[in-house]
Amino acid sequence: MKKKNYIIISIAVIIVSLIGLRVYNKIKDSQITVVETNLITVEGEAVRKGTVNDYAVLTGTITAEQTVSIIPTVPAIVRKINVEVGDEVKQGELLFQLETEDIQNQVTQANAGLEQAQLGVLNAQEAAKQAQTGYDMAKANYDLNFEKYEFSRENLAKYDELYKEGIISEAEYKQTKLQASESTLEILNKQLQQAEQSKNQANLGIENAKAMVKQAQAGYNTASGTLEDTSYTAPINGYVSSINVVESMFASNAQPAMVINYIDKVTVNVDITENMVNKLVKGQEVEVVINSLGDKVFKGTLKTISPAADARTLLYSITVEVDNKNHEIKPGMFANVKLRTEEKKDALYVKGEAVFFQEGKNFIFVEKENNAIERRELEVGIDNGEYIEILKGLTGGEIYIYKGVGFLDEDSLITMVRGDQ
Incomplete structure (x- = not known):
C-alpha cells in the first residue's frame, strides 16, 4: 500500500514538474515577445549635405514656337x-x-497701259524736240531784229536828217523809226518768251509722260506679282x-486660307508674381510636365522674362522653350512648369516627411544608442516639398528617421532600417 502511494506521489510530482516547466517556457516566450513588440521598426538615413533648391510649379498652355498664316x-x-x-x-x-484667268486679264490690261504710257513718252519727246527747234528759230529772229533795233536807235537822228534832206524815202524813214520803237522790242521779247514757254512745257510733258510710265509699270508689276501669287x-x-x-x-484676303505651325520646338507661356521675377534667370533649365502624356517630364529652357508687369493682372509673363523633335507635344496641351526660384549650396537637408510640427515648432527624431531616439527642435529654411533645409538643430553626423515617425514619441525604442545603405 505504501509502495503504491509512493508511485502515485512520484507520478504526481513528475506531472507537476512538467506543467511547471511548460508554464515557465510560455512565460519566458511571452516576455521575449513583449520586448520585441516594443521595438518599433523605422527607416532612416544620415543627414545630407549638398545643394537644395526651392521650386514653384505653374500651369501654362503649349503653343507652337512659330505660327504662320497664309493669306x-x-x-x-x-x-x-x-x-x-x-x-x-x-x-x-x-x-x-488659285484660278489665274481673271488675274491674267488684269496683267494684259496693265501691260497695255504700260505700252501706251511708253508711247506717250516718245510723243512728248518729239513735241519737245519741235519746241526746241521753234525756240532756236525764235531766238535767232530775236537776235537779228534786236541788232536792227539797236542800229535803228543809234542812227534814228541821222535817218531823220536824211529824210528831211530827201535822201531817203518816207517808207525807209518809217521803217527805221518802227524798228527803233519800244513796241518793236516788246514784240520781240514776247515772241522769245512764248517760244521758251513752249519749250519748257514740252520738257514738262516728257516728265509727266515718264511719271505715267512709272505708274503704269507699278500697275503691271502688281498685276504680275498677283499672277505669281496664285x-x-x-x-x-x-x-x-x-x-x-x-x-x-x-x-478671301480677309482671313488666313491656311495656318502652318512649326512644332520642332514648342513654348509654354506662364505668368509669375513680382516676388518670383527677380529669382529667375534667362536661360536656366526648367522641368515641364505634360499631364496628357502620362505626366512625362521634359527639359525646357527659360527663354524670355517680361521686364514689366501686365497693367491689368500685375503679373510678369515668361516663356519656356521645349525641344519637341518627335512632335509628341501638341499646341493647346496643358503643362506644369517647375521653376527653380532659390538655390542653397553646401546646405544640410533632410527628407520633408521626417520633419513634424508640434507646439508651434519643427522637430525631427534622431537615432541614439541602445535603440533609443531623441526629439530635436529644428530651425528650417527651404522647403520644396521633397527636402527641407536645416539651419539649426542638426550638425550633419546624425541618423534621422523619416518613415514611421507617426508611431514614435521620445520614449520609443526602435529598430533602424537604413534607407541610404
Whole structure:
C-alpha cells in the first residue's frame, strides 16, 4: 500500500514538474515577445549635405514656337488644294492654287497701259524736240531784229536828217523809226518768251509722260506679282493646323486660307508674381510636365522674362522653350512648369516627411544608442516639398528617421532600417 502511494506521489510530482516547466517556457516566450513588440521598426538615413533648391510649379498652355498664316493677296477662286489638316509640310511645298484667268486679264490690261504710257513718252519727246527747234528759230529772229533795233536807235537822228534832206524815202524813214520803237522790242521779247514757254512745257510733258510710265509699270508689276501669287507654298517646315478655303469657292484676303505651325520646338507661356521675377534667370533649365502624356517630364529652357508687369493682372509673363523633335507635344496641351526660384549650396537637408510640427515648432527624431531616439527642435529654411533645409538643430553626423515617425514619441525604442545603405 505504501509502495503504491509512493508511485502515485512520484507520478504526481513528475506531472507537476512538467506543467511547471511548460508554464515557465510560455512565460519566458511571452516576455521575449513583449520586448520585441516594443521595438518599433523605422527607416532612416544620415543627414545630407549638398545643394537644395526651392521650386514653384505653374500651369501654362503649349503653343507652337512659330505660327504662320497664309493669306491670299487678292480675292480669287480656289482651283486646287494639295494638303489636309494635320499634314506635315516642308518649306516650299505647294499648298494650294488659285484660278489665274481673271488675274491674267488684269496683267494684259496693265501691260497695255504700260505700252501706251511708253508711247506717250516718245510723243512728248518729239513735241519737245519741235519746241526746241521753234525756240532756236525764235531766238535767232530775236537776235537779228534786236541788232536792227539797236542800229535803228543809234542812227534814228541821222535817218531823220536824211529824210528831211530827201535822201531817203518816207517808207525807209518809217521803217527805221518802227524798228527803233519800244513796241518793236516788246514784240520781240514776247515772241522769245512764248517760244521758251513752249519749250519748257514740252520738257514738262516728257516728265509727266515718264511719271505715267512709272505708274503704269507699278500697275503691271502688281498685276504680275498677283499672277505669281496664285500658287502658295509653305513658308516654313511644320504642320497644317487649319484650312479655311474650299476648292472652286472664293478665297478671301480677309482671313488666313491656311495656318502652318512649326512644332520642332514648342513654348509654354506662364505668368509669375513680382516676388518670383527677380529669382529667375534667362536661360536656366526648367522641368515641364505634360499631364496628357502620362505626366512625362521634359527639359525646357527659360527663354524670355517680361521686364514689366501686365497693367491689368500685375503679373510678369515668361516663356519656356521645349525641344519637341518627335512632335509628341501638341499646341493647346496643358503643362506644369517647375521653376527653380532659390538655390542653397553646401546646405544640410533632410527628407520633408521626417520633419513634424508640434507646439508651434519643427522637430525631427534622431537615432541614439541602445535603440533609443531623441526629439530635436529644428530651425528650417527651404522647403520644396521633397527636402527641407536645416539651419539649426542638426550638425550633419546624425541618423534621422523619416518613415514611421507617426508611431514614435521620445520614449520609443526602435529598430533602424537604413534607407541610404
